[in-house]
Amino acid sequence: MGAGRRAVISLGAAEIDHMLPDSGLRSGALHEIAAATYHDMGAATGFLAGLAVCAMKRSSAPILWCETGRSPFDIGGLYGSGIAAFGLDPARLVLVTPARDTDCLWVMEEALRSRAFAAVVGEVDSSSACLGLTATRRLQLAAEEAETPVLLFTGCAKEGAGASVAVSRWHVSAAPSAHVPYANETEMLPGTPRWKIALVRSRGGQPGNWLVEWNGATGIFSVVTPVSRHMKPGTAEAFVPFRRMLMA
Numbered sequence: 001m002g003a004g005r006r007a008v009i010s011l012g013a014a015e016i017d018h019m020l021p022d023s024g025l026r027s028g029a030l031h032e033i034a035a036a037t038y039h040d041m042g043a044a045t046g047f048l049a050g051l052a053v054c055a056m057k058r059s060s061a062p063i064l065w066c067e068t069g070r071s072p073f074d075i076g077g078l079y080g081s082g083i084a085a086f087g088l089d090p091a092r093l094v095l096v097t098p099a100r101d102t103d104c105l106w107v108m109e110e111a112l113r114s115r116a117f118a119a120v121v122g123e124v125d126s127s128s129a130c131l132g133l134t135a136t137r138r139l140q141l142a143a144e145e146a147e148t149p150v151l152l153f154t155g156c157a158k159e160g161a162g163a164s165v166a167v168s169r170w171h172v173s174a175a176p177s178a179h180v181p182y183a184n185e186t187e188m189l190p191g192t193p194r195w196k197i198a199l200v201r202s203r204g205g206q207p208g209n210w211l212v213e214w215n216g217a218t219g220i221f222s223v224v225t226p227v228s229r230h231m232k233p234g235t236a237e238a239f240v241p242f243r244r245m246l247m248a
Contacts, residue, residue: 007147009054012220013212020168021204025051027058028147029167030140034126034157036173036198041075041156043174043195046086046214048121048153053087053219055119055149062092064111066104066122086193087216092118101130105139108150112142119149126154136164169201175211178224194224 008024010017017024025031033051035044052063067077077097080090094117098104101124108122120143124131131154143150157171178191193214199207211224 007058009051009058009149010220011051011054012215012218013210013223015223016199016208016210016212016221019199019206019208020202025054025149026167027055027149028144030136030143030150030152030165032152032154032164032166032169032201034154034169034171036157036171036196038156040173044153044172045075046193047170047172047195047197048151049083049086049088050214050219050221051149051151052119052121053216054221055151056089056092057219059118061116061118062094063088064094064096064108064117064120066096066098066107066111066120068098068101068104068123085216086214087219101125101128105130105135109138109142112139112146112148112150115146115148117148119151121151121153123153123155126156126158131164133163133165136166140165140167166201167203168199168205171198171200172196173198178213 006022007027008017008020008022009027010024020026031051033044033048035041052065056063065078078093078095083093084090096104096107098107104122104124108120111117111120136152139150139152152166173196175194175196177194194211195214196209196211198209199205201207212221213224214221
């Protein structure tokens with residue numbers, strides 16, 4: 001790496017990498033991911049896991065995933081079999097469940113300072129009183145010092161979300177999965193996961209919108225060109241059980 005050049009993480013899709021500063025997701029930086037709506041929370045979790053897999057390819061270190069003891073999003077905890085099928089090895093995942101948002105942010109910052117992880121993932125709702133300029137600045141500084149990416153899941157995208165120093169901010173929506181060529185269309189089997197992603201902030205880069213597909217075997221994203229194919233009502237969306245369902 002040349003002098004002064006920052007470490008970056010490739011997403012595998014040149015169309016997206018070239019819109020980011022330094023032609024990739026900056027490693028020593030804070031990146032925020034949000035679901036476009038509540039119904040897109042599963043899609044946002046999938047995209048978040050995909051970014052974590054991309055980060056893991058650069059290092060043999062584990063991923064730290066921090067979610068409060070009671071999920072702020074009421075969508076359950078991570079499910080090992082689901083994320084393994086998606087390409088995120090549970091053996092390289094350190095899951096921490098602190099009681100409060102403040103504890104979650106503290107754990108994330110200390111994990112960065114330890115320099116023991118390929119990436120640090122955290123879940124804190126954007127409406128939390130703990131999340132703001134001071135908290136995000138601390139995470140950004142710790143990420144820069146450790147040259148480790150921070151992936152912060154902030155729940156549903158909200159207008160007027162709290163101030164943040166995040167280098168990039170992403171909004172994610174669900175999309176119909178890829179066609180399964182060997183299956184009968186009436187079976188409505190879900191194919192390769194796809195999402196609509198919007199890069200709404202890219203400090204030093206440019207915003208953009210894409211329909212992307214995730215390949216769990218290779219651990220890369222690819223940009224899909226929409227085709228004018230008639231989608232029958234009820235066509236399945238790609239679904240991977242990333243989280244255990246909450247029990248009533």
